[in-house]
Amino acid sequence: MTVIRQVAPPAGAPKKDDFEAVTLPIPERDDNQLLVENLYLSVDPYMRELMEWGGWELAGGLLGDAIGRVLESSDPTVPVGSIVRHRHGWRTHALPAVTEVTRIHPADGVPLSAYLGILGLTGFTAYVGLVKIAALRPGDDLFISAAAGAVGGATAQIARLLGARRIVGSAGSAAKIAYLTEKLGLDAAFDYHAGSVTEQLAEAAPDGIDVYFDNVGGDHLEAAIAAMKDHGRIAACGAVAQYNNLRTPPAAPHNLFDIVEKNLRLEGYLADRHLNSIPEFERFLVPRVQDGTVLIDEVVVDGIENTVDAFIGMLRGENIGKMLVRVAE
Amino acid sequence: MTVIRQVAPPAGAPKKDDFEAVTLPIPERDDNQLLVENLYLSVDPYMRELMEWGGWELAGGLLGDAIGRVLESSDPTVPVGSIVRHRHGWRTHALPAVTEVTRIHPADGVPLSAYLGILGLTGFTAYVGLVKIAALRPGDDLFISAAAGAVGGATAQIARLLGARRIVGSAGSAAKIAYLTEKLGLDAAFDYHAGSVTEQLAEAAPDGIDVYFDNVGGDHLEAAIAAMKDHGRIAACGAVAQYNNLRTPPAAPHNLFDIVEKNLRLEGYLADRHLNSIPEFERFLVPRVQDGTVLIDEVVVDGIENTVDAFIGMLRGENIGKMLVRVAE
Numbered sequence: 035m036t037v038i039r040q041v042a043p044p045a046g047a048p049k050k051d052d053f054e055a056v057t058l059p060i061p062e063r064d065d066n067q068l069l070v071e072n073l074y075l076s077v078d079p080y081m082r083e084l085m086e087w088g089g090w091e092l093a094g095g096l097l098g099d100a101i102g103r104v105l106e107s108s109d110p111t112v113p114v115g116s117i118v119r120h121r122h123g124w125r126t127h128a129l130p131a132v133t134e135v136t137r138i139h140p141a142d143g144v145p146l147s148a149y150l151g152i153l154g155l156t157g158f159t160a161y162v163g164l165v166k167i168a169a170l171r172p173g174d175d176l177f178i179s180a181a182a183g184a185v186g187g188a189t190a191q192i193a194r195l196l197g198a199r200r201i202v203g204s205a206g207s208a209a210k211i212a213y214l215t216e217k218l219g220l221d222a223a224f225d226y227h228a229g230s231v232t233e234q235l236a237e238a239a240p241d242g243i244d245v246y247f248d249n250v251g252g253d254h255l256e257a258a259i260a261a262m263k264d265h266g267r268i269a270a271c272g273a274v275a276q277y278n279n280l281r282t283p284p285a286a287p288h289n290l291f292d293i294v295e296k297n298l299r300l301e302g303y304l305a306d307r308h309l310n311s312i313p314e315f316e317r318f319l320v321p322r323v324q325d326g327t328v329l330i331d332e333v334v335v336d337g338i339e340n341t342v343d344a345f346i347g348m349l350r351g352e353n354i355g356k357m358l359v360r361v362a363e
Numbered sequence: 364m365t366v367i368r369q370v371a372p373p374a375g376a377p378k379k380d381d382f383e384a385v386t387l388p389i390p391e392r393d394d395n396q397l398l399v400e401n402l403y404l405s406v407d408p409y410m411r412e413l414m415e416w417g418g419w420e421l422a423g424g425l426l427g428d429a430i431g432r433v434l435e436s437s438d439p440t441v442p443v444g445s446i447v448r449h450r451h452g453w454r455t456h457a458l459p460a461v462t463e464v465t466r467i468h469p470a471d472g473v474p475l476s477a478y479l480g481i482l483g484l485t486g487f488t489a490y491v492g493l494v495k496i497a498a499l500r501p502g503d504d505l506f507i508s509a510a511a512g513a514v515g516g517a518t519a520q521i522a523r524l525l526g527a528r529r530i531v532g533s534a535g536s537a538a539k540i541a542y543l544t545e546k547l548g549l550d551a552a553f554d555y556h557a558g559s560v561t562e563q564l565a566e567a568a569p570d571g572i573d574v575y576f577d578n579v580g581g582d583h584l585e586a587a588i589a590a591m592k593d594h595g596r597i598a599a600c601g602a603v604a605q606y607n608n609l610r611t612p613p614a615a616p617h618n619l620f621d622i623v624e625k626n627l628r629l630e631g632y633l634a635d636r637h638l639n640s641i642p643e644f645e646r647f648l649v650p651r652v653q654d655g656t657v658l659i660d661e662v663v664v665d666g667i668e669n670t671v672d673a674f675i676g677m678l679r680g681e682n683i684g685k686m687l688v689r690v691a692e
Contacts, residue, residue: 251620270623286615291580293631294599300629302622 035060035127036338037095044085047349052085053342060127067129068118069106075123075338075359076100076150077345078184079249098123099155101138101146103362112137119149126338126361141320148330151356152188152323153316159305160188160247161315163269164196166308167301168245170267172197175239177258179203180249181223182210184331184356185271189247190218191328192319198245202238204231204254206351213354217329232257247271256287262298270302331355364389364456365667366424373414376678381414382671389456396458397447398435404452404667404688405429405479406674407513408578427452428484430467430475432691441466448478455667455690470649477652477659480685481517482645488634489517489576490644492598493525495637496630497574499596501526504568506587508532509578510552511539513660513685514600518576519547520657521648527574531567533560533583535680542683546658560586576600585616591627599631660684 037056044052063069076099084097100123104116109132112118118135122128138149151157164170176193180186181203190201203214203223214223222238235243235257246258246268258268293300322328333353335344341359348357366385373381392398405428413426429452433445438461441447447464451457467478480486493499505522509515510532519530532543532552543552551567564572564586575587575597587597622629651657662682664673670688677686 270620286617286619288615290615290619291599291631293629294633295631297632297636298630300622301627302620302624303626304623307626 035125037126038124038338038341040085040096044082048082048085048342048346050342050346055339055342061129063106063129065108066131066133068104068109068112068132068135070100070102070118070120070122070128070130070135071105072100072102072123072126072128072361073117073363074101074147074150074334075341075361076154076156077341077348077357077359078156079349081345082349095122095128096124097121099150100128101150102128107132117146119154124341141324143324144320145330147332147334147358147360148323150358151184151332152191152328152330153319155305156184156356157188157192157319158308158312158315159185159271160192161319162303162305162308162311163247163271164189164193164245166311167269167303168247168267170196170198170245173199174244175200175202175241175263176245176247177202177204177235177239177243177261178247178249179226179254179258180351181205181214181218181220182354183249183351184353186247186249187214187218187331187355190214190220193247194219195318195322195327200239200241202235202243204234204250210351210354217331226254230257232260235261242266245269252287256289259287259289259292259296259298262292262296265297266299268298268300270300271305332358334358334360336360364454366455367453367667367670369414369425373411377411377414377671377675379671379675384668384671390458392435392458394437395460395462397433397438397441397461397464399429399431399447399449399451399457399459399464400434401429401431401452401455401457401690402446402692403430403476403479403663404670404690405483405485406670406677406686406688407485408678410674411678424451424457425453426450428479429453429457430479431457436461446475448483453670470653472653473649474659476661476663476687476689479687480513480661481520481652481657481659482648484634485513485685486517486521486648487637487641487644488514488600489521490648491632491634491637491640492576492600493518493522493574495640496598496632497576497596499525499527499574502528503573504529504531504570504592505574505576506531506533506564506568506572506590507576507578508555508583508587509680510534510543510547510549511683512578512680513682515576515578516543516547516660516684519543519549522576523548524647524651524656529568529570531564531572533563533579539680539683546660555583561589564590571595574598580615582616585618588616588618588621588625588627591621591625594626595628597627597629599629600634661687663687663689665689 117138120130120135176198182205200221203220204226211223214220224234231253242263243261248270338361446467449459449464505527511534529550532549533555540552543549553563560582571592572590577599667690
C-alpha cells in the first residue's frame with residue numbers, strides 16, 4: 035500500500051518536500067479492525083494546524099477523512115463490500131477499528147464523494163456553525179469569509195435553506211467572486227485583495243450583519259465586528275489566515291471590545307464535538323442534495339500521488355469548492 | 364440645585380478640570396415628571412466611555428444611576444415621599460419622567476444605598492454575566508479580573524451562591540488581595556502588577572477555569588483564554604484597561620483563535636439589555652443580603668462637590684467595592 039508521510043513540520047506554507055510517499059506491506063489485521071481500500075480522500079485546512087503541533091506523528095501515516103470499501107471484516111454489521119467513512123486518510127489502504135468507521139448508504143442520486151463534502155464533515159461544519167453556534171434565524175443577514183472554499187460554499191447554501199436574507203461573501207479572485215454571485219447566488223461578494231475588508235463589507239452589507247461565519251480571522255473578523263448589528267453572533271470555525279504562521283499569530287482585531295457595546299457573541303467550535311447532530315443534519319440536507327437545490331461543488335484530483343499537491347493547492351486557495359483525491363474507482 | 368457638568372471630553376485619564384459644578388434654578392416640572400431630591404449617586408467605569416463618545420452632552424447635566432426622594436408628583440403611583448431609582452445623576456435634584464423611574468421599597472434590614480450597589484446595576488451586571496451570559500454551573504471554576512471593584516466583588520459573591528467551585532481573582536494592590544481572600548473568601552487572588560497575568564493565573568488555577576468574568580480585557584483576556592478548559596465561557600462586561608485610551612485601543616489577545624480548538628464562547632453584554640430579569644435577580648439576592656450571606660461593600664463619599672473626585676478615584680482603582688456619593692440624608 036502507498037502511504038503519504040510527513041517528513042518534517044512545515045516552516046510556513048507546506049512544501050512538497052515536507053512529505054514523502056512510501057510503499058509498505060499491508061499490516062496484519064486484528065479481529066476488531068477492518069481492511070479498507072480507500073476510494074476518496076479529503077484534504078482540509080485544519081490538517082495544516084495538526085502538522086504544526088505534532089497532532090500527526092512524523093513518519094507515521096497522516097490522518098484525514100476518507101471513504102473506502104471494506105475488503106476484509108470479522109464483523110457482520112460491516113461486511114465485506116460495505117462503504118465506510120473513517121479518518122485514516124492519505125493512504126491507499128487503512129485498518130480502522132470497527133468503532134472508528136461510519137457506514138455510508140449513499141442516497142439515490144447522490145454520488146459517494148458528496149459524503150466527504152457537502153454531506154461530510156465539510157457540510158456538517160457549516161451546519162453546526164450556523165445552527166448550533168450562531169443560531170441563524172430566518173431573515174438574518176450573513177457574512178461568510180473564504181466563501182468560495184469548501185466550508186464557505188456549504189455555509190452559503192445551507193444558510194439560504196435556513197432563510198437567511200442577505201448573504202455576502204469574501205474570496206480571493208475574480209473567478210471566485212463570479213462563482214459566488216452567479217453560481218451560488220450570493221447577494222454580494224468582494225475580493226479581499228481589492229481594498230479594505232471593512233470598507234468593502236460596509237458597502238456590500240449596508241444594513242449591517244447579524245451573523246458572521248468566520249473561516250479566516252484577522253482583518254475579516256475586525257471588519258465583521260464593525261459591521262455587526264446589536265446582538266450579532268460570530269461562529270469561528272477556523273483561521274486560514276494564520277495557518278501558515280501559527281507560532282506568531284497576527285494580532286487580533288483592535289475593535290474586539292465593541293462586543294460589549296453591541297452585545298455580540300463570538301464562539302469557536304470544532305464540528306467533531308457535535309457528532310450526535312449528524313442524523314438531524316442528514317435528514318435536513320440529503321433531500322436537498324437529491325433534488326438539486328444544493329449543489330455539489332468539488333474538485334477531484336486523481337491518484338494518491340497527487341494528494342500533497344491537492345493539499346498545498348487547497349491551502350493556497352486554488353480550488354473552488356471541496357478538494358478531494360480519488361484513490362480508486 | 365447643583366449640577367456637575369462635563370466641560371470637555373477627557374484626554375486620557377479624566378482630570379478635575381474636565382468638569383464643573385454649577386448652581387442652577389430648578390426647572391419647571393411637567394405633569395409627567397417628578398421632582399426628585401437625590402440621596403445617593405453612583406459613579407461607574409462605563410461613564411468614562413460615555414464621556415469619550417459624546418454619550419453625555421457637554422455642558423448638560425451628566426447621567427448616572429441615582430436614588431432619590433420624590434418631592435413633587437402628579438402621579439398617584441409615585442406619591443411624594445416615594446423612594447425612586449433613576450438615571451439622572453450627578454446633580455442634587457432631578458426631573459425624571461415617571462416612566463424613567465423604578466420605585467424602591469427597601470427590604471427589612473437592607474440599607475437604601477445597597478440598591479445602587481449589590482442590589483442595583485452593579486450586582487445585576489454580575490448576575491447577568493454569570494447566569495445569562497456565561498451560564499455558570501455548580502462546580503465551575505471561575506476567574507474574575509478587577510475582582511475588588513464593585514462588579515468584581517459582586518460577581519465573586521454571587522458566583523459562590525451559584526455553586527462555583529474555585530474562585531480566583533486579580534486586583535491591583537496588596538490590600539485588595541487581602542480583601543478578596545480574607546473578606547470575600549476567594550480561593551486565590553493575585554496582584555497583576557506582580558508579574559505575568561498568564562503565569563499567575565496558571566498558578567492560581569492549576570486545573571484551569573470554566574468561566575472568566577472579564578472586567579479588564581487586554582492581557583487578562585489573553586491569560587484567561589490560555590487557562591480555559593474546553594467549552595469555557597467568557598462574559599465580557601467591560602474593558603477598564605482601555606477606558607482611558609479608547610481611541611487607540613490595545614491589541615486584542617494573540618491567542619484569540621484558541622477559541623476554536625477549545626470550543627470557547629466569548630460574549631459581550633450590557634446589563635441594561637436584560638432589565639426584564641430584575642425581578643428574578645431580586646428574588647434571588649435580596650434574602651441573601653438580608654441574612655448577611657452577601658456583604659454590602661461600599662465606600663460612601665459625602666457631598667455632591669466630591670463627585671468628581673470619587674469618579675476619578677474609582678477609575679484609578681482607589682476604592683474597594685462600590686463607590687457612592689451621598690448627596691442628602
